[in-house]
Amino acid sequence: MGSDVAERLASVRARVASACARAGRPVESVTLVAVSKLKPAALIREAYAAGQRDFGENYAQELRDKAVELADLEGLRWHAIGPLQTNKVKYVAKVASTFHALERLEVARELSKRREGLAPLPCYIEVNVGGEATKSGLEPSALPDFLAQVRELPGLRLVGLMSLPPPTDDEARARGYFQALRELGQRHALTELSMGTTHDFELAIEAGATLVRVGTAIFGERT
Template sequence: MTDIALPEALASAHKRLERALDEAGRPHDAAMLLAVSKTRPAERLRQAYAAGQRAFGESYLQEARDKQAALADLDDIVWHFIGPLQSNKTRAVAEHFDWVHSVDRLKVARRLDEQRPAGLAPLNVCLQVNVSGEDAKSGVSPDALVELARSVDQLANVRLRGVMAIPAPADTRAAQQRPFAELRSCLERLQKALPDAPLDTLSMGMSGDLEAAVQEGATQVRLGTAIFGQRPPG
């Protein structure tokens, strides 16, 4: 069903996250749910907001801007841009989002820095890492990560917070955990290389592999289907 009862689905997702944190021996406040709301109508986001959700992840800029306009009365929503970010889209993202999870080039980071309005807090940024080594997937390679991070950390209007990955799908828990463990190692390397940076974020895990991600230290888990149900076909 696409129109599941949203408050119940959100509560179930939170319980699932709490169970995963318990299994990993981590406190319940060690990770948060980011509601992946791309392709969902603004009214569904409003329902999720009424049920207590505040952080929403969007991938398509114009769709996101339309929803931001429709939900402008909800002034404590935290907007995360989680999709591929092209250079010609950076201005609107810099102006209207709180987080960007998908920075993988210094050019994009510099544009976000230059275009962030002076009256806003620095833009929280995660570097997307291609932990699976897939040719078609975005992301900086693990070997090039520290160099990119050092450059991004010098920018005044962005705040380097951590790393993000979208690994290739895997069928077993062990196979799911391997790329998440690699991403955790990437964050640990950055924390050693940049000890003064606020590197506290592992953005990893989705509806199909939440438990594996939490076991490896995820701090933000991106859930769409588990909260909003299956997207309609087409």
């Protein structure tokens, strides 16, 4: 029995387009990343067949394994979207087209070292806009120093900011978090914003997201 990945993907794309229209933005201004963590390669193949090219993985070793298993899919772009330990950098550095969760200088240095001879890796800096003690990400006040140090490293290209704000059903609160990230990006000349998930990607687009990370709405609940 086939899954309904193609149907779900079409529905999410329609919602992305509607959110772009409400915000007066071209639909091309938003990249949809299908978050495939803990999902089998077969489902990624279904999404690929339906035209999806950007996929997000949270775990470095799972990303490494899937990149090998799906190496025959031309033009597939892997986004490493989870926090990274220094000893796992090697799995991401060679296969990821983008890294979304840069927040530690030692990880930046290791990535830089392992990208030698390759095109610079586009990176988003993760910011903890909700000030949650349990969440990873830099405090906004730590951003200027971090930027200055990372910008000196070869092999990395800082393109924007990423955040995973506290989940909330209060739309005004959610918009506030996204707005805060956008303003922070503007202040530091970082125009790309990786924000918004299945729960709130339409609000994120209306607030200026250039990339949304959607898993459950495309692949279904994770077990």
